[in-house]
Amino acid sequence: MSELDSIDTAMLRILQQNGRISNAELAERVGLSPSACSRRLDILEKSGVISGYHAHLSQKALDYRMIAIVHISLSGQFAKTLAEFEAAVKLCPNVLVCYLMSGEYDYILRVAAKDLADYERIHRDWLSALPHVVKxxxxxxxxxxxxxxxVGV
Amino acid sequence: MSELDSIDTAMLRILQQNGRISNAELAERVGLSPSACSRRLDILEKSGVISGYHAHLSQKALDYRMIAIVHISLSGQFAKTLAEFEAAVKLCPNVLVCYLMSGEYDYILRVAAKDLADYERIHRDWLSALPHVVKxxxxxxxxxxxxxxxVGV
DNA sequence: ACCGTCTTCGCAAGGACATTGCGCGTGACT
DNA sequence: AGTCACGCGCAATGTCCTTGCGAAGACGGT
Incomplete structure (x- = not known):
């Protein structure tokens, strides 16, 4: 993918806020014809700049209401240690977010669970089983x- | 809004994963006619169960590449203290996520910044100015x- | 300067899609 | 049994999406 020009970034800004806007309205708001806009959008999607579209649900509609923040320390910072941990954590479907962090802990995770019992299961079956974890x-x-x-929506 | 039946939840599950699916395909996948599906979708949107649709961008396409996790402790846990803090933190557009937490810290924030200089500005102009913060x-x-x-996407 | 190439645009057409009114069937409640 | 409310499918209409096509502009090499 070549560079994104100002029209591309305008499209992305709009689609971040309204992912279901029609191509016709998007075209009008960025000052293009619908056909040109459709072609640009196709490129943005196929090149991976836009990785997907998702409906955002109100929390009360979700099965997964409980959010846990999990801090994890590993036994070392070797590349192999990190890679093995990351490969394993990616397999757990309840882990929504995982960052390698600066600071006291190595990783921070955002985990979704249905309730406390569900979290206990996730902790037992998934988190405790992750390799190289010491805390x-x-x-x-x-x-x-x-x-x-x-940002700023 | 009355209760969500199994067709509603099926629609929500699909829309979580593909927010730009056409109504026609959504209808087919949940076993409804397009008209019935369109009417249900309208209800889900207007009642607030679906709060919006958003394009998910690859990190390289974003202006805001830097993510900070901020732990904050307040000077007390009085309802008025919490309410004043929360009202103030909601005004900062760079704060993407904010939870009231159990544990050592009172709040955890996910903050997006363009770079370290931008984060320094956010920290100085917004985070340091939040009321009742002690750490x-x-x-x-x-x-x-x-x-x-x-979950599980 | 000229020309070829590449890119991206707008226009137009055809096919797909979304939405709305309407009538029907089902189940609850009187 | 009658009535009412609800949700469905069908059909029609208007809108939208996509693709082919030709033109305009940018760029670089001769």
Whole structure:
């Protein structure tokens, strides 16, 4: 993919906020004809700049209401150690987010569970089984204050 | 909104994974006519069960590449203290996620910044100005391992 | 300067899609 | 039994998406 010009970034900004906008309206808002806009959108999708579109559900509609934040320390920082841990953590479907971090802990995870019993199962069957882990620290979200998909939306 | 039946939840599950699916295909996959599906979708959107649709962009396409995880402790747990903090934190557009937490810290924030200089500005102008804060601890994401919008996708 | 190439545009057409009104069937409640 | 409310499918209409096509502009080599 070549560089993104100002029209591409305008399209992306709009689609971040309204992923189901029609091509016709998107075209009008960025000042293109529908055909040109459709072709650009096709390129953005096929090149992977846009990795997908997702409906955002209100929390009450979700089966997975409980959010845990999990801090994890490994036994070392060797590349092989990190790679093995990362390959394993990717397999757990309840892990929504995982970052390699600076600071006290090596990784931070955002884990979704249906309830406390479900989290206990996830902790036992998945998190405890991750390789090279020497410390796991789970905290639970008591209330969601903000959950924005993108900056400034 | 009344209860969600199995067709509604099937629609939601599909839309979580593919927010730009056509109504015709969605109808076929849940076993409804396009008209019935369109009417159900309208209800789900208007009632707020679906709060929006968003394009998910690859990290390289984003202006905001840097993710900071910020732990915050307040000077007390009084309802008024929490409410004032929450009202203030909601105003910062760079805060993507904010949870009231159990455990050592009161709040955990996910903050997006363009670069370190941008984060320094956010920290100075927004985070330091939040009321009742007694401790702020910022960590930075070195690498993104997982970023799923939903469970099991 | 000229010409070939490459890119991206707008226009137009045909096919697909979304939406709305309408009538029917089902189940609950009187 | 009658009535009412609800949700469905069908059909029609208007809108939208996509693709082929030709033109305009950018760029580089001769």
């Amino acid at each position: 796991i620290n789970s905290s639970f979200a008591l209330r969601e204050i903000i959950d924005r998909p993108n | 702020i601890n910022s960590s930075f994401a070195l690498r993104e391992i997982i970023d799923r919008p939903n």
